[in-house]
Amino acid sequence: DGGITQSPKYLFRKEGQNVTLSCEQNLNHDAMYWYRQDPGQGLRLIYYSQIVNDFQKGDIAEGYSVSREKKESFPLTVTSAQKNPTAFYLCATSQGFSYEQYFGPGTRLTVT
């Protein structure tokens, strides 16, 4: 997990509220990713960014938004439009898209 910080570790929100998850890296990696992990479903890609000021939708982008204003930072906003936001969220980085990824410790979001 070294070099990638996700905060907070646990996050609780009421339904209807937007919430932003933080991801910061000091690995100088170009690519950054957000995944959602649910039991029995593995990892599903939400958004990824290969370069500053550019990002692409993954498989389950609906109800989420991201920004990449700095190389070190790739925050994820879970909007009220996300139907089932309770999950474990993982941020990852890599030197480029075809390289191995390094993961942060994750944020467990609970929405009630």
Added chain:
Amino acid sequence: AQSVAQPEDQVNVAEGNPLTVKCTYSVSGNPYLFWYVQYPNRGLQFLLKYITGDNLVKGSYGFEAEFNKSQTSFHLKKPSALVSDSALYFCAVIYNTDKLIFGTGTRLQVFP
């Protein structure tokens, strides 16, 4: 459809015995193949990868994997399992240089 399969939800093995965690894929083009390990409530850690070259790849913690093009498989192996190897293992595939799929994960349980 492009896919990655980890056919076993759980693999049980006695400490000291060899272990195998299976991964098969169905993607277009030449795949890049990865194995990751996840300990409880943590992010994933990279174990090993196959890009090109020798079909047998050695990685961290004594793990290795064999790329078999004809069987479209990339099984993870270790000659002698440790209790500390107990974790969740994910296979991942990158294809067409910008598409990424993770398997659903296999839980490895090593019994003393």
